Amino acid sequence: MSRAEKIIAEARKGHRPAVIAGMLGCTPHMVHEALSRARKRGIDVPRFSTGPVPGPLSATVRVSRKTRSLLALQAMRRGGDPHMLAERLLAKIVASDRVLAVLLDGDEP
Numbered sequence: 001m002s003r004a005e006k007i008i009a010e011a012r013k014g015h016r017p018a019v020i021a022g023m024l025g026c027t028p029h030m031v032h033e034a035l036s037r038a039r040k041r042g043i044d045v046p047r048f049s050t051g052p053v054p055g056p057l058s059a060t061v062r063v064s065r066k067t068r069s070l071l072a073l074q075a076m077r078r079g080g081d082p083h084m085l086a087e088r089l090l091a092k093i094v095a096s097d098r099v100l101a102v103l104l105d106g107d108e109p
Helices: 003-012 017-024 028-040 065-077 082-095 099-105
Strands: none
Touching: 003 017, 003 028, 017 028, 017 065, 017 082, 065 082, 082 099
16 A cells, blocks of 8 residues: 555544654655645545644654654554554553653663
């Protein structure tokens, strides 16, 4: 399946372009372009409202490409998206007071 086909499939599942970009390791601009080209070819692709994603206050956390890819892979295996998985992981780590244990367990600070 091509990247454009994956983008269209994820859009049809209701995932917003930014989420799709995170899942596939590309930029939101690339997702918007692929969706625009698909619509011009007559493919039925949902439209997404502009502006911030509704929901609780959010922040952006920068991660490496490798980490993003691994997170996307784990999220797809669980039928979710990387944003949801990252949010759940961080919430569980913080709620269980395991931040120090996680930091001391790895090579990086």
